[in-house]
Amino acid sequence: MAVVTKISPLAPKAFPDLPVIKGVRFATAAAGVRYQGRTDVMLAVADAGSSVAGVFTKSATRAAPVLDCQDKIGKSSDAGVAILVNSGNANAFTGKFGRASVEAITSAVADSTNMSVERVFTSSTGVIGEPLPHDRVIAVIDELNRNLSENALKDAARAIMTTDTYAKGASAVVETPAGPVNIAGIAKGSGMIAPDMATMLVYIFTDAKIEQSVLQHMISSITAQTFNCITVDSDTSTSDTLLAVATGASGIAIAEADKEFSDALNSVMLELAHLVVRDGEGATKFVEINVSGAANDADAKTHAMAIANSPLIKTAIAGEDPNWGRVVMAIGKSGAAADRDSLSISFGDILVAKEGWVADDYREEDGANYMKNDHIVLNVDVGIGDGESTVWTCDLTHGYIEINADYRS
Amino acid sequence: MAVVTKISPLAPKAFPDLPVIKGVRFATAAAGVRYQGRTDVMLAVADAGSSVAGVFTKSATRAAPVLDCQDKIGKSSDAGVAILVNSGNANAFTGKFGRASVEAITSAVADSTNMSVERVFTSSTGVIGEPLPHDRVIAVIDELNRNLSENALKDAARAIMTTDTYAKGASAVVETPAGPVNIAGIAKGSGMIAPDMATMLVYIFTDAKIEQSVLQHMISSITAQTFNCITVDSDTSTSDTLLAVATGASGIAIAEADKEFSDALNSVMLELAHLVVRDGEGATKFVEINVSGAANDADAKTHAMAIANSPLIKTAIAGEDPNWGRVVMAIGKSGAAADRDSLSISFGDILVAKEGWVADDYREEDGANYMKNDHIVLNVDVGIGDGESTVWTCDLTHGYIEINADYRS
Numbered sequence: 001m002a003v004v005t006k007i008s009p010l011a012p013k014a015f016p017d018l019p020v021i022k023g024v025r026f027a028t029a030a031a032g033v034r035y036q037g038r039t040d041v042m043l044a045v046a047d048a049g050s051s052v053a054g055v056f057t058k059s060a061t062r063a064a065p066v067l068d069c070q071d072k073i074g075k076s077s078d079a080g081v082a083i084l085v086n087s088g089n090a091n092a093f094t095g096k097f098g099r100a101s102v103e104a105i106t107s108a109v110a111d112s113t114n115m116s117v118e119r120v121f122t123s124s125t126g127v128i129g130e131p132l133p134h135d136r137v138i139a140v141i142d143e144l145n146r147n148l149s150e151n152a153l154k155d156a157a158r159a160i161m162t163t164d165t166y167a168k169g170a171s172a173v174v175e176t177p178a179g180p181v182n183i184a185g186i187a188k189g190s191g192m193i194a195p196d197m198a199t200m201l202v203y204i205f206t207d208a209k210i211e212q213s214v215l216q217h218m219i220s221s222i223t224a225q226t227f228n229c230i231t232v233d234s235d236t237s238t239s240d241t242l243l244a245v246a247t248g249a250s251g252i253a254i255a256e257a258d259k260e261f262s263d264a265l266n267s268v269m270l271e272l273a274h275l276v277v278r279d280g281e282g283a284t285k286f287v288e289i290n291v292s293g294a295a296n297d298a299d300a301k302t303h304a305m306a307i308a309n310s311p312l313i314k315t316a317i318a319g320e321d322p323n324w325g326r327v328v329m330a331i332g333k334s335g336a337a338a339d340r341d342s343l344s345i346s347f348g349d350i351l352v353a354k355e356g357w358v359a360d361d362y363r364e365e366d367g368a369n370y371m372k373n374d375h376i377v378l379n380v381d382v383g384i385g386d387g388e389s390t391v392w393t394c395d396l397t398h399g400y401i402e403i404n405a406d407y408r409s
Numbered sequence: 410m411a412v413v414t415k416i417s418p419l420a421p422k423a424f425p426d427l428p429v430i431k432g433v434r435f436a437t438a439a440a441g442v443r444y445q446g447r448t449d450v451m452l453a454v455a456d457a458g459s460s461v462a463g464v465f466t467k468s469a470t471r472a473a474p475v476l477d478c479q480d481k482i483g484k485s486s487d488a489g490v491a492i493l494v495n496s497g498n499a500n501a502f503t504g505k506f507g508r509a510s511v512e513a514i515t516s517a518v519a520d521s522t523n524m525s526v527e528r529v530f531t532s533s534t535g536v537i538g539e540p541l542p543h544d545r546v547i548a549v550i551d552e553l554n555r556n557l558s559e560n561a562l563k564d565a566a567r568a569i570m571t572t573d574t575y576a577k578g579a580s581a582v583v584e585t586p587a588g589p590v591n592i593a594g595i596a597k598g599s600g601m602i603a604p605d606m607a608t609m610l611v612y613i614f615t616d617a618k619i620e621q622s623v624l625q626h627m628i629s630s631i632t633a634q635t636f637n638c639i640t641v642d643s644d645t646s647t648s649d650t651l652l653a654v655a656t657g658a659s660g661i662a663i664a665e666a667d668k669e670f671s672d673a674l675n676s677v678m679l680e681l682a683h684l685v686v687r688d689g690e691g692a693t694k695f696v697e698i699n700v701s702g703a704a705n706d707a708d709a710k711t712h713a714m715a716i717a718n719s720p721l722i723k724t725a726i727a728g729e730d731p732n733w734g735r736v737v738m739a740i741g742k743s744g745a746a747a748d749r750d751s752l753s754i755s756f757g758d759i760l761v762a763k764e765g766w767v768a769d770d771y772r773e774e775d776g777a778n779y780m781k782n783d784h785i786v787l788n789v790d791v792g793i794g795d796g797e798s799t800v801w802t803c804d805l806t807h808g809y810i811e812i813n814a815d816y817r818s
Contacts, residue, residue: 061741061749093737095750095766128734129767311720311805312813319814325537328502332470340470341504357504358538396720398810404721405728405806 010278010286010374010394011166018153018171019182021205023047023247025148028159029140033133034088034126039159041137043144044203045113046081046245052121053216055223055242064091064098065122066241068106072118074216081245082113082120083203084137084144087162087188091124091132101134108138112145123201123241125188126162153205157186160201163403164188164279170271172264174208178252181208181261185268189276201241204268209248214256218265219244226269277392282399285317287392288377293344294387299336301389303382306334314396317376322367324352327380342383347371355383419687419695419783419803420575427562427580428591430614432456432656434557437568438549442542443497443535448568450546452553453612454522455490455654461530462625464632464651473500473507474531475650477515481527483625490654491522491529492612493546493553494569496597500533500541510543517547521554532610532650534597535571562614566595569610572812573597573688579680581673583617587661590617590670594677598685610650613677618657623665627674628653635678686801691808694726696801697786703796708745710798712791715743723805726785731776733761736789751792756780764792 024046028039046052054073056066084105091098102122110117124132157167171184185204204219223242246254254261278286289307294300307313310330316323324345331338341356347370351359370376433455437448455461463482465475493514500507511531519526533541566576580593594613613628632651655663663670687695698716703709716722716739725732733754740747750765756779760768779785 057741059738059741060743060745060747061737061752093734093749093752093762093765095764097766128737129762311809315810315813318810321814325502328470328537329468332466332468334469336469338469340502343470343502353502353538355504356502357506396810397814398807400720401724401727401805401807401810404724405730 007165008279008283010283012275012278015154015157015167016169016171018169018184019173020150021153021182021184021247021249022150022207023050023249024205024245025150026152026156027144027147027149028152028155029144031086031136031140033086033136039155040087041140041144042085042156042159043109043141043148044083044156044205044245045145045148046205046247047249048080049078050081050245050247051210051212051215052081053212053219053244054121055219057241061093063124064094064102065124068102069121069123069241069243072121074212075118077119079119080113080115082109082115083122083243083245084109084120084141085123085125085160085201085203086132086137087160088126089124089130089132090126090128092128094129094131097131101132104134105137108141112141121243125160125201153184153186156203157188160186160188162188163281166279168272168275168279170268170275172268174261174264176252176260179250181250181252181254182206183264183268185272187272187276189279204242204244204265206244206246206265207248207250208246208261209251209253210246214254215244215246217256218262219269222262222266222269226266226273274392277394280394281403282397282401283394284374284397284399285395286375287317287394288375288390289393290377290379290388290390291382292379292388293381293383293385294389295337295382295385296387297389298387300382300387301391302336303331303334303338303380304389304391306330307378307380308391308393311396314393317371318395318397320368320371322347322352322364322371324367327378328353331380331382337384338382339384344381344383346379348373348377416574417688417692419692421684421687424563424566424576425578425580427578427593428582429559430562430591430593430656430658431559431616432459432658433614433654434559435561435565436553436556436558437561437564438553440495440545440549442495442545448564449496450549450553451494451565451568452518452550452557453492453565453614453654454554454557455614455656456658457489458487459490459654459656460619460621460624461490462621462628462653463530464628466650470502472533473503473511474533477511478530478532478650478652481530483621484527486528488528489522489524491518491524492531492652492654493518493529493550494532494534494610494612495541495546496569496571497535498533498539498541499535499537501537503538503540506540510541513543514546517550521550530652534569534610562593562595565612566597569595569597571597572690575688577681577684577688579677579684581677583670583673585661585669588659590659590661590663591615592673592677594681596681596685598688613651613653613674615653615655615674616657616659617655617670618660618662619655623663624653624655626665627671628678631671631675631678635675635682683801686803689803690812691806691810692803693783693806693808694804695784696726696803697784697799698802699786699788699797699799700791701788701797702790702792702794703798704746704791704794705796706798707796709791709796710800711745712740712743712747712789713798713800715739716787716789717800717802720805723802726780727804727806729777729780731756731761731773731780733776736787737762740789740791746793747791748793753790753792755788757782757786
């Protein structure tokens, strides 16, 4: 691991103050799974009456803990919920050993917390293809269970980091007629040191009372507009997991139709998604891509992702080059409908190309000046319909090559 | 253009000796479209009795010359054929000005060569979104027509270069009972200086006598196994064009069923495709990816392209890291069918992973040693069917970032 940790230039100044979420407690420990001298396991335990929902990677080679979570999620229950996460080893591509590790850990957590194994969820993140030394994790479970605290969510955000250069948290408070409801979440993703696969893990907690099916529907639909709209390098993890727990400890019930809560949850998930992009490997620019005027929303997203994943566009942004020709190229290759002569492109407020031709008033120096910003907005109007989509990405720099071309050992 | 030209380390030692193709002549000229001090226009004129077939980019934002070629190709005719190519300007995203430039150039070529405008094909490659100064091209057409020579195909390979670091040519001779038939081709693609879109142009000539529909069918099906199986950076050009001309000057007719000719044509096209990859921007490794055991051939190609386009795999290869975990990741994300526990992966002859688990005899040092080669073969057996595919790519290095993050001016 030759690359030196350097905090992303796009990192927020500090970890935010997160509200206490009544009904769920956290603890972290240093189990030495792979890293030394830092915490690498976190346990979250939510009280009886909690609901839990999840969204997982669609990878066909997903890791053993993901398969286990998917088996368990969606079963209605009033029991408590435990979530155990280790960093340093992804327990992915580990065959029957992987399943054995998941069973060993979930059984130990169930025993220690006095909970059904059906309500114990685990995630693992880190290197792939190596057996998880699960004995080391199991050895700290009783200690974790003893140390549970309402105030340790920030510590949990640190314990789940792998190549991240900073811990990621976000929160929101929703004022309801019955009083405030709190939402807080943490995430990890896309860091700088160990040249292994970026993986994304997200854990969100609220003290609202929400039925499992309602919570599941909310996070699934919001994920489509947040986490599923970010990309650092187009490479999908085998371990991506988002779990949301509603403890109900506020005594305030939230229904599916509650727009204010849903908006607040959306803002927490969007902020966490943006924090992952801002920690994208080698990133120096945060890039928002808005596509409008496509044949439909799905086509708009296809165009937007083609732009966001184009190495030629990402390197142009790194080089502060207002290279709109490459945007035309990406629209052209995406496979979604487009008409070259209806296309308009703006960089921020600067109209660069209009109806298939460079805009009359466009001056290259304006484009070049705009590209010096560290938050770049690309607006593309396809000009043939009402479809819209926004996605977020980062640039492609020497830092990305340095991190990922570095030999693993 | 701050980046200094340096010939790709994967370049062949010399341009090959190409056979004369009877019935077609070539000339080049320095028109100063964009570059100074080098040739930038080539004209090929094939005699009456020639057939011509073409394969073009599927981009929805394809350039004006591509649209014009597509309109004309496929019309049976016994007339001669003219092909004019300029480098330095792609005449792409140039709206009605683009069409006017194509009309002006094709008319001038038709007048000078005394040919129907319907048999004049053009390609343009270089910067995008700037009007093509077609007067400069037209000014050299009479000169080109006067200087036509059977021996100038190598010069033509040079004139069509943009960011290429070397000229690309390949040939084959097919011995038939009636005597030899010759095939020769040139290509350009994926170079190092002007940080603009890589574009690929290919021109193939043979003195065989081949019906247009037969020639078209041959090059379409061979393109699927050659040019459509290479990728440098997943970004598709607005100008990709392959034109094949059969002059018939050998007097030897080739039928669709002629396997020997078809194999020879395949070898020429494959060699040109590989030469494009070997000149991939920043490339230091040539990579062959063989996927077998997929549900069907289409799935195998989807897996192979997911591997070939994965930035994490391409950077690992640049770093000589036998990171098979990233191959598992790419298979998982590709969308094609896979079963994690049936997957086997070899680097060259070294079995790395077998049936979803690291191979018993695999030693990391063997993998690391293998990765020092500049020709890397990745073999993936998906283990669930008979589908097969081979694709070729290169690694992703600092050179790619340097070339493409560099400001255009």
